[in-house]
Amino acid sequence: MHPPVPLDRTIAARLHAQAHADRWGVTIDAFQLALGASAARGVPASARGPAEVERYLGSLHLDDLALACACAAGQEAAWEHFVREFRPVLRRAASAIDSTGNGRELADSLFTDLFGLGTGSGARASLFRYFHGRSSLATWLRAVLSQRHVDRVRAARRFAPLPDENALPSRPPSAQEPADRKRFLALIRPLLALAVAALAARDRLRLSSYYAQDLTLAEIGRLLGEHEATVSRQLARARRAIRDSVERQLRDAHGLSETAIREGLASIVADAGSLDLADVLRKIDAPERSTR
Amino acid sequence: MRKPGVTDDRGFDTLLRQALEQAVPTSACLDAEAIAAWSESGLTPEEAATIERHLADCAHCQSVAAGIARSAPAGPVVLPLRDRRRLRWIVPLTAAAAAMVIWIATDSGRFPLREDAPVALPPAATRAAEPGGAEQITRAEPLAAEPDTAPLAEAARPAAPAPPAPAAGPADISAPEQREVAARTSGDAAGRMVDSLAALEAPLERAAAPLTRAVVDVASPDPSVGWRIQPDGRVDRTTSGGASWTSVPLPPGTIITAGSAPTASVCWLVGESGSVFVSEGAGLRRLSFPESVHLTAVTAASATSAVVTTSDGRMFTTVDGGTAWTPP
Numbered sequence: 001m002h003p004p005v006p007l008d009r010t011i012a013a014r015l016h017a018q019a020h021a022d023r024w025g026v027t028i029d030a031f032q033l034a035l036g037a038s039a040a041r042g043v044p045a046s047a048r049g050p051a052e053v054e055r056y057l058g059s060l061h062l063d064d065l066a067l068a069c070a071c072a073a074g075q076e077a078a079w080e081h082f083v084r085e086f087r088p089v090l091r092r093a094a095s096a097i098d099s100t101g102n103g104r105e106l107a108d109s110l111f112t113d114l115f116g117l118g119t120g121s122g123a124r125a126s127l128f129r130y131f132h133g134r135s136s137l138a139t140w141l142r143a144v145l146s147q148r149h150v151d152r153v154r155a156a157r158r159f160a161p162l163p164d165e166n167a168l169p170s171r172p173p174s175a176q177e178p179a180d181r182k183r184f185l186a187l188i189r190p191l192l193a194l195a196v197a198a199l200a201a202r203d204r205l206r207l208s209s210y211y212a213q214d215l216t217l218a219e220i221g222r223l224l225g226e227h228e229a230t231v232s233r234q235l236a237r238a239r240r241a242i243r244d245s246v247e248r249q250l251r252d253a254h255g256l257s258e259t260a261i262r263e264g265l266a267s268i269v270a271d272a273g274s275l276d277l278a279d280v281l282r283k284i285d286a287p288e289r290s291t292r
Numbered sequence: 293m294r295k296p297g298v299t300d301d302r303g304f305d306t307l308l309r310q311a312l313e314q315a316v317p318t319s320a321c322l323d324a325e326a327i328a329a330w331s332e333s334g335l336t337p338e339e340a341a342t343i344e345r346h347l348a349d350c351a352h353c354q355s356v357a358a359g360i361a362r363s364a365p366a367g368p369v370v371l372p373l374r375d376r377r378r379l380r381w382i383v384p385l386t387a388a389a390a391a392m393v394i395w396i397a398t399d400s401g402r403f404p405l406r407e408d409a410p411v412a413l414p415p416a417a418t419r420a421a422e423p424g425g426a427e428q429i430t431r432a433e434p435l436a437a438e439p440d441t442a443p444l445a446e447a448a449r450p451a452a453p454a455p456p457a458p459a460a461g462p463a464d465i466s467a468p469e470q471r472e473v474a475a476r477t478s479g480d481a482a483g484r485m486v487d488s489l490a491a492l493e494a495p496l497e498r499a500a501a502p503l504t505r506a507v508v509d510v511a512s513p514d515p516s517v518g519w520r521i522q523p524d525g526r527v528d529r530t531t532s533g534g535a536s537w538t539s540v541p542l543p544p545g546t547i548i549t550a551g552s553a554p555t556a557s558v559c560w561l562v563g564e565s566g567s568v569f570v571s572e573g574a575g576l577r578r579l580s581f582p583e584s585v586h587l588t589a590v591t592a593a594s595a596t597s598a599v600v601t602t603s604d605g606r607m608f609t610t611v612d613g614g615t616a617w618t619p620p
Contacts (some may be wrong), residue, residue, distance in 0.1 A: 015368035018577040020613065059334065059543035063580040063614065085616060089582060134335075135328035136566065139360065139488065139584060143324035143331075146359020150352060185307075192311045201341075204312075204348035211305070212312040213358035221360040225333055243304055261300070268303030 004036030005043065005053060017063035024070030024078040034069045038132035064140075065133030071114065072128035079115075086141065087111070090173075093142045097149050106152075110145055184264035187254055188246060195245040203238045210235055315351040322346055322353050331360045331582055333545050365583045404528050486493065508549075514556035519571065521548050527561060540571055542580070552592040560598050562587035568614060570595060577612030 012032035016022070020029045035057055039048070043056045070078030090110065095103035115128035131140050196204060206224065209215045210231075217228045217235075224231070250256040256264070322343060329335050330343045347353050418542040508521040516533040519540070525547030528537035540561075542548065548563035559571040566581040572595065581587070585602045592598035608617045 014575075018575065020577075020615070023615070055544075058541065060578075061580060067580075077374075081615065085582065096363040097359040130323070130325065132325060134325050136580060136584065138580075138582060139328040139332055140325050142360050142363045143328035143356060146356045146363070147324050149359060150355040153355075154352075188307060189311070192307055193314075196308075196311050201345045201348035204315075205354070207308070207346060207362075208312045208315060208348070208351070208354050209358060211309040212315070213354055215358055215361055219358075219364070220359040222364050223331060223357060239308070242308065263300075265300035265303035265307075268306050269299055282350050283293055 002037070002040035004033055005039040005048060007032055007036050007057075008050075011054065011057070015057060015060075016063055016066075019066040021062075021066035021069065024066055025075050026066050026073070026083075027067045030069055031066065034065060034132075038065065039134055042118035042134055059066055060141070061136050062133060065131070068128040068131040068133070068137060072116070072126040073124070074116070074126075082114075086138065089138050090141055090145065091135070094145050094149075097142075097146050106145060106149060110141070110148065119122035125190070181267045183263065184256075184260075184267070187250060188264065189257075191246045191249045192242065195242040199241070203234065206231060206234055207238055215262070295365065298618055313351060315349050315354065319346050321350060322356075324356065327353060327357050327360065331357060331364075334543075334565075336544055345471070365585060447526045508551065509555050510551035510559055512553035512556045514561065517553075517556040519553060519559045519561075521551055521561075525563060527551070527571070529559075540576060542569070542576065549587065550589045552598065554588045554592045554594050558595045560591070560592040560600075562590045562600050568600060570613070579610075582608070582617050582619070 009028070009032065012035055013028050013036060016028045016031045018028070019031065021028075038060060039053050039056055043053055065081060067078055071082050087107075091104060091107045094107035094110075097103065098106050110127070113127040116128075127144070130144075131137065135143070196207070199207070202224070206220060209220045209223065210217075215223070217231045220226070220231045221228045226234075247261055250261050251258075326343055327347075329614045330340055330347075333340070335343065395475055502552065507523060510519040510521065512518055517531050518529070518534065519535065520528050520530075522528065527540040527542060527548050529540050530537045546567055546569075548561045548567065548569075550563075551559055551561045553559040557573050561567075561569040561571060564586050564620060566584040567577040568581045568587065568590075569578060581600070583602070585604070587600055588597055588603050589601040597611045598609070598614075600608045600610075600617075602608070606620045608619055610617050
C-alpha cells in the first residue's frame with residue numbers, strides 16, 4: 001500500500017466542491033485522503049511535482065470517487081443512490097460476462113464485498129477502497145466483475161476432477177500419434193511462437209482478443225478504439241504475416257515442401273494435440289534444425 | 293504462392309489459437325482499475341502503451357479486458373483522434389471508391405473481391421482465405437443479456453430500498469454484427485457485395501465526419517461570454533465577446549463534441565466516452581454518466597438540469613446536476 005501523497009488543502013477543497021462530495025457527507029479531510037491515495041497510485045514517485053499531481057487529479061472521475069468514498073464509509077444516501085443507479089448496470093454486465101447463468105450471483109457477491117461485510121471481524125473493509133477514480137465507477141465495476149469471473153473459472157479448472165482412467169481416451173496417446181504429424185508439430189510450434197512474439201504489442205493483443213478470448217470484431221473494436229473493418233483488416237494482415245513467416249521457415253530452414261506443409265496443417269484439424277509450453281520454449285531456445 | 297485450402301487454414305488457425313492462449317506475462321498483472329481506465333482511453337499515451345504491452349502477453353489480463361468488452365453497452369466505435377487524423381487521406385478517395393464500386397456493380401453485374409473490402413468468412417476455426425486478395429476475418433456473436441428483475445440479495449444491501457430495476461432487453465446485436473450474420477447466412481454474392489459496400493463506407497464516413505466538423509460556438513445569454521468547441525475537441529472560453537479566448541483545461545484525451553450554456557457562468561459540455569462536464573466560471577467539474585458512449589448533443593436549462601443525447605439517439609435527463617440520469 002502506497003502512503004497517500006500529501007496535498008494542498010486548498011486544492012482538496014476545490015476538488016471536493018467540484019465533486020459535490022458534501023451531498024454524500026464526505027468531509028474535505030476524507031476526500032483529501034482519497035485524493036492523496038489515488039495520486040500515490042496514479043502518479044509515479046519520480047514525477048510527483050505539484051503540476052503533475054494537479055493534472056492527474058483533474059483527470060479523475062471526481063463524482064464517482066466521492067460516491068465511492070461515501071459508500072465505503074457506509075453513508076445511507078450514497079448507498080441508496082449507488083443501488084438505484086448501478087445495480088442494474090452491474091447485473092446486466094455480470095450476465096454478459098458470465099454466460100453460464102451465474103451472472104446474478106456474481107453481481108450480488110460483488111455487492112456484498114462492496115458493502116464491506118466480508119471481513120468477518122465486524123470492521124468494514126469495503127471493496128470501494130480499491131477505486132481511485134481513474135476510470136468511471138461503472139467501468140471499474142465491470143472490470144472487477146470480469147476479474148472475479150476469470151479467477152473463478154481458473155479456480156474451477158484447478159479443482160476439476162481428473163478424467164476417469166477407465167474411460168477411453170478421446171484420442172490416441174501421443175506415443176501412437178503419426179510420426180509425421182508429431183515431427184511437424186515439433187517444428188511448427190516454436191516457429192509460430194516466434195512469429196507471434198515478433199508482432200507489435202497491439203497486433204498480438206488484437207489476435208489474442210480474437211483467437212484466445214473469442215471476442216467479436218465489434219467488441220475488439222470497442223476495446224481498442226478501432227473500427228470493426230480496421231480490426232478485420234489488421235487481423236487478416238497479422239495472420240498472413242505469421243503464416244508467411246512460419247511457412248518460409250519450414251521451407252527454407254527445414255526443407256519441407258508445399259505439399260508437406262499443407263498436409264501437416266491439414267492433419268492438425270483432426271487433432272492438434274496438447275501444447276506443452278515448456279517444450280515449445282525449450283525449442284525456441286535451442287531450435288531444432290532437422291530437415292525432412 | 294500456392295493457394296491455401298480450407299483444411300490447412302483450419303489447422304493453422306487451431307495452432308495459432310493454441311499459441312496465443314499460452315501468453316505468458318513478463319510483468320505483474322494489472323489491477324482492475326488500470327484496465328478499466330485503459331479501456332476508456334483515460335490514460336496518458338505512455339501509460340496506455342505500458343498497459344497494452346502487458347495485455348498483449350498476459351492471458352489473465354486479456355480475459356479481464358475481454359469481460360469489459362463483452363459487458364460494454366453496445367454503441368458505435370469512436371476512433372481516437374490520432375486515428376482519425378491518420379485517416380484523412382481516405383476522404384478524397386471516398387467519392388472515387390463509391391463511384392468505382394457502383395460502376396463495377398452496375399456495369400458488369402459482378403463484384404470482384406477487393407483488397408480492402410471485408411468478405412464474410414466462417415468463424416475462426418473454419419474460415420478459408422479468399423484467393424487473390426487479402427482475407428478478412430469476420431465473426432458475430434450476440435451479447436448475452438438476461439432480464440434484471442429479481443431483488444438484490446438482502447445481505448448485500450440491508451438498509452437501502454430496492455426499486456425495480458429496468459428490464460434488460462433481448463440480446464442486442466449491433467448493426468455491423470447483423471451485417472456479418474446476414475452475410476454469413478445468405479451466402480450469395482449479391483449479399484456479400486452489399487455487406488462489403490456497407491463495411492467499406494462505414495469507416496470512410498466515420499473518418500470523414502471529424503474533418504467536416506467546424507468550430508462550434510456555444511453562446512450564453514450574456515453576449516460577452518461564450519464558449520467554442522474546436523474541431524479537435526478542445527474548448528475555449530471568452531468573456532470579451534470573442535476578442536480573446538482562454539483555453540478550458542480538460543483532462544488529457546478528452547474530446548468535447550457539444551455544449552450548452554444556460555447562463556453566463558454555466559456551460560455543459562459533452563463528448564466522447566460518456567464525457568460530461570459543467571464549466572462554472574473558469575472552473576470545470578466532471579460529472580459521471582452511466583454509459584461510456586459517444587455523446588453528440590446537450591441542452592441545459594440550468595447548472596443542474598440538462599438533456600444529453602447519445603450517438604444512437606437516446607436522451608438522458610438529469611435534474612440534480614448529474615447525480616442521477618433518467619434513461620429514455
